[in-house]
Amino acid sequence: MTASALDTLDTPAAVLDIDRMERNIAAMQARIDAHGVRFRPHVKTSKCLEVIGAQLRAGAHGVTVSTLKEAEACFEAGIDDILYAVGIAPAKLARAMALKRRGCRLKLVVDNLAAADAIVAACRAEEDRFEVWLEVDTDGHRSGIAPDSDTLLAVGRALRDGAIPIGGVMAHAGSSYELHTEAALRALAEQERAGCALAARRLREAGIDCPGVSVGSTPTALAAARLDGVTEVRAGVYVFFDLVMHNVGVCALDDLALSVLTTVIGHQPDKGWIIVDAGWMALSRDRGTSKQSRDFQYGLPCTVDGTPIDGYLLVSANQEHGIMAAAGDAVPCNPADVVARFPLGTKLRILPNHACATGAQFAEYHAVRADGALAVWHRFRGW
Amino acid sequence: MTASALDTLDTPAAVLDIDRMERNIAAMQARIDAHGVRFRPHVKTSKCLEVIGAQLRAGAHGVTVSTLKEAEACFEAGIDDILYAVGIAPAKLARAMALKRRGCRLKLVVDNLAAADAIVAACRAEEDRFEVWLEVDTDGHRSGIAPDSDTLLAVGRALRDGAIPIGGVMAHAGSSYELHTEAALRALAEQERAGCALAARRLREAGIDCPGVSVGSTPTALAAARLDGVTEVRAGVYVFFDLVMHNVGVCALDDLALSVLTTVIGHQPDKGWIIVDAGWMALSRDRGTSKQSRDFQYGLPCTVDGTPIDGYLLVSANQEHGIMAAAGDAVPCNPADVVARFPLGTKLRILPNHACATGAQFAEYHAVRADGALAVWHRFRGW
Numbered sequence: 221m222t223a224s225a226l227d228t229l230d231t232p233a234a235v236l237d238i239d240r241m242e243r244n245i246a247a248m249q250a251r252i253d254a255h256g257v258r259f260r261p262h263v264k265t266s267k268c269l270e271v272i273g274a275q276l277r278a279g280a281h282g283v284t285v286s287t288l289k290e291a292e293a294c295f296e297a298g299i300d301d302i303l304y305a306v307g308i309a310p311a312k313l314a315r316a317m318a319l320k321r322r323g324c325r326l327k328l329v330v331d332n333l334a335a336a337d338a339i340v341a342a343c344r345a346e347e348d349r350f351e352v353w354l355e356v357d358t359d360g361h362r363s364g365i366a367p368d369s370d371t372l373l374a375v376g377r378a379l380r381d382g383a384i385p386i387g388g389v390m391a392h393a394g395s396s397y398e399l400h401t402e403a404a405l406r407a408l409a410e411q412e413r414a415g416c417a418l419a420a421r422r423l424r425e426a427g428i429d430c431p432g433v434s435v436g437s438t439p440t441a442l443a444a445a446r447l448d449g450v451t452e453v454r455a456g457v458y459v460f461f462d463l464v465m466h467n468v469g470v471c472a473l474d475d476l477a478l479s480v481l482t483t484v485i486g487h488q489p490d491k492g493w494i495i496v497d498a499g500w501m502a503l504s505r506d507r508g509t510s511k512q513s514r515d516f517q518y519g520l521p522c523t524v525d526g527t528p529i530d531g532y533l534l535v536s537a538n539q540e541h542g543i544m545a546a547a548g549d550a551v552p553c554n555p556a557d558v559v560a561r562f563p564l565g566t567k568l569r570i571l572p573n574h575a576c577a578t579g580a581q582f583a584e585y586h587a588v589r590a591d592g593a594l595a596v597w598h599r600f601r602g603w
Numbered sequence: 604m605t606a607s608a609l610d611t612l613d614t615p616a617a618v619l620d621i622d623r624m625e626r627n628i629a630a631m632q633a634r635i636d637a638h639g640v641r642f643r644p645h646v647k648t649s650k651c652l653e654v655i656g657a658q659l660r661a662g663a664h665g666v667t668v669s670t671l672k673e674a675e676a677c678f679e680a681g682i683d684d685i686l687y688a689v690g691i692a693p694a695k696l697a698r699a700m701a702l703k704r705r706g707c708r709l710k711l712v713v714d715n716l717a718a719a720d721a722i723v724a725a726c727r728a729e730e731d732r733f734e735v736w737l738e739v740d741t742d743g744h745r746s747g748i749a750p751d752s753d754t755l756l757a758v759g760r761a762l763r764d765g766a767i768p769i770g771g772v773m774a775h776a777g778s779s780y781e782l783h784t785e786a787a788l789r790a791l792a793e794q795e796r797a798g799c800a801l802a803a804r805r806l807r808e809a810g811i812d813c814p815g816v817s818v819g820s821t822p823t824a825l826a827a828a829r830l831d832g833v834t835e836v837r838a839g840v841y842v843f844f845d846l847v848m849h850n851v852g853v854c855a856l857d858d859l860a861l862s863v864l865t866t867v868i869g870h871q872p873d874k875g876w877i878i879v880d881a882g883w884m885a886l887s888r889d890r891g892t893s894k895q896s897r898d899f900q901y902g903l904p905c906t907v908d909g910t911p912i913d914g915y916l917l918v919s920a921n922q923e924h925g926i927m928a929a930a931g932d933a934v935p936c937n938p939a940d941v942v943a944r945f946p947l948g949t950k951l952r953i954l955p956n957h958a959c960a961t962g963a964q965f966a967e968y969h970a971v972r973a974d975g976a977l978a979v980w981h982r983f984r985g986w
Contacts, residue, residue: 231692232986264922286884286923306923307868309614309880310948332869334947362924363869363878394921485690486714486746495746497692501669502986505888505960538777539647539959540669540689541745564717565693576922577888581963583985602966603615603885 225592226524226567231483232502234582235569236597237526238589240477241459242274248441248458249278255447260284260303260434262456265576268585269297270597271459282325284454288315293600295324303327303434305390305454307355307363310338317346327387331355331365336375340382351387352379353432354423358415359408361395367419376428388432388451389423391416396439400469400513405443412440417449442470460575463520467512473520473528478579479569480519481586482542484562492555494544494562498570500537504577518542519570526569534570542570608975609907609950614866615885617965618952619980620909621972623860624842625657631824631841632661638830643667643686643817645839648959651968652680653980654842667837671698676983678707686710686817688773688837690738690746693721700729710770714738714747719758723765734770735762736815737806741798742791744778750802759811771815771834772802779822783852783896788826795823800832825853843958846903850895856903856911861962862952863902864969865925867945875938877927877945881953883920887960901925902953909952917953925953 226235252259261275264286272283272294282301285291291302300323308316308328320326328350330336336352343349354375357364365372367389379386393412399405412435423430435447436454438461447453457464460478461471482498500518509516518534521544536543544562546555562568572578579585585597609618635642644658647669655666655677665684668674674685683706691699691711703709711733713719719735726732737758740747748755750772762769776795782788795818806813818830819837821844830836840847843861844854865881883901892899901917904927919926927945929938945951955961962968968980 230695230698230986306880307878309866309868311866312613315613332947335869338947357871362919362921362926363871483692483694485692486718488740488746495690497689500889500960501963505890505957506883507888507890536745538745543745564715564721574888577883580884603613 225588225594226481229481229586231481231567232498233481234579234585235479235481236460236585236587237477238587240475241271244458244461244475244477245275245278248455249280251442252453253279255444255450255453257447257450258452260452260454261459262286262305262454263290263294265456265459266579267599267601268597269293270587272299275459284456287603288312288319289600289602291319291324291326295319295322301325303329303353305329305392307331308335308339310335310342313338313342316350317342317348320348320350325351327351327353329353329355329390330375331363333371333375333378336378336382340378340384343382343384349384351385353387353434354389354419356389356391356416356419358391358412359393359395364391367415367422372419372422373426373428376423376426380428386423386429388430388434389416389419390434392454393435393437393440396437397464397468397508399439400467402443402469405439405469406445409440409444410446413444413447413450420449438465439468439470457575460579462575463516463571463573464508464512467509467514473571476571478575479522479526479571480578481524482568482570484564484566484568486564487559489556489559492545492558494558496542496544496568497540498542499540501539502581503534503537503542503570503572504574504581506572506574506577508573516573517547519572522569522571524567524569528571608971608977609864612864612969614864614950615881616864617962617968618862618864619843619968619970620860621970623858624654627841627844627858627860628658628661631838632663634825635836636662638827638833638836640830640833641835643835643837644842645669645688645837646673646677648839648842649962650982650984651980652676653970655682658842667839670986671695671702672983672985674702674707674709678702678705683708686712686736688712688775690714691718691722693718693725696721696725699733700725700731703731703733708734710734710736712736712738712773713758716754716758716761719761719765723761723767726765726767732767734768736770736817737772737802739772739774739799739802741774741795742776742778747774750798750805755802755805756809756811759806759809763811769812771813771817772799772806773817774799775837776818776820776823779820780847780851782822783850785826785852788822788852789828792823792827796827796830796833803832821848822851822853840958843962845958846899846954846956847891847895850892850897856954859954861958862905862909862954863961864907865951865953867947867949867951869947870942872939872942875928875941877941879925879927879951880923881925882923884922885964886917886920886925886953886955887957887964889955889957889960891956899956900930902955905952905954907950907952911954
């Protein structure tokens, strides 16, 4: 990427390397294609129609969303196959139904009997029917029904008896973010697959339709050795990757497509500090690498062409100030050299801990190609 | 506040208790008035014209901003006395000058010779002059020039010799957030005052005009015993307060004006977990209480009328999921009771660690009064 295109931007800015993004999209799609299953990317990472368009053109089938706002934005852009992958609150059913009435094939997710009952009642009142997926918990990290539980069948029966079409079962092995070896990731991917497949089998054996089996997180999607019984994989952050994913071991540093462009605004030479205009308002407060094998503090600084600056980290962040300094063993001989090395006005790019959180701090991406072409891609926002 | 007004809102939503906010504004203004100095609130917390209007009506003189976007939004709303309190990057001078040319009395801040030289050069080229303040470092936490340093005088001379009017010196004792006793806060307030007053005296003794002495952070503004030599105090987060400030000891829990309205979307009864639809996208990733005397995790849940729920915290947050659970000694006898106590659809309000960060996750506040009246107040965003 040429530095000159970025020199025209106000800072801080969210810079998106389109070439890296397209490489990430192609690699994931090829990986899932090789398993012979469909891929449904989670758009909560980018919240950007240009990015989602690239994922669909590469072969994705439909999208996963985390908010009704994302669903509405995607539907308005012509995407009608949408899985809303957060358990539905009954008060949101009217808004979901309005979207469905406009022609959206919106799929809801439930993990409890009360929500299933609320969907049945709402659909009866509206004389319409959502497709509903049962959320299964395969790693204990958040929501979902245990695959071997009575609750699974109770929820399945409540939906079936309420004439609600069940799309399938879905799981998200979010604890994969805590792993960092290929063996552990492969084992968790198998646990996610097996748990979800078990849930589907139990529903079917109980006479309940369960055509779909959907699994996924970026690490397990990339690590899975086999996907028998799975019909669909979901993943989100792979599209940009980030330092957390680098620590998990599923991407190289030069796969990271999102960075925050920043400007040096001052120094504390005695301490070897470089002050930049990217604080937590730009980078987010996400410290996802703090408990991983390598703690990147608030991010890894790079030169404006994207080359990591060896031994330096963004060690602290206030709202609009970041403090960059030598970290670990790389303390320079003379801290005051930072003024000569990174003079006032120097532009830098910070690789973020967590692309979903950092992206969310910005209204738009400045999307650049290697030839320097620059475009503004908007994000949607809110709920 | 009546619960019924909030029952109409989609969740998550940022709820602003106007009565508490007005109480906070009045208390701070009275405190600074009693010192006989001007008060210039920092609008980076609210980024909201209705809130800023309330601060100005209560007696504030001008505003402090952290971005040129905030400056532009305030100026467009008729506020022309604006201190941009982040060290200026030379590349931003053209945009700052455009704002000044429209009639804005925009004050810039510098803490190094290169920035002073850039301002002199830009003003000479434009045949115009910014008012410039020298940032002084009184507690070593971030930017600023040491009050007793040669650099202070060098920067002052560069501005004076460049015919730039110096507004004064300013400091922000941000390390006050790390304290939690009245004695320590009072001592730091005095350190901030004394350091800033020393810088002003040294400049004056060197024949350099330095009319203003501006200090402040919410804790030091509230703790200062004396403000001799100070002309202006700045503070930001006091307008809403938050759990970090509660731990610092400068507000009660019922002073907190900002909360995140959320809905229960599920449970993990075996673990005693309540799953809510406020994750880090709503609450931010700010964990500012993690190293304080009481760690509130991702926030303190309250009933929808604002009463803290004893013994529970938001213990974990994913993008759109929050996990609420009993924390500390308050583990319930039977975890499964959470389903009966907090059934699906229950609305709750989460008090946030850091109001500046949580507010920034939202496009608007839902501002409510005790009588239940509800208004939508927009935030500005970006840089």
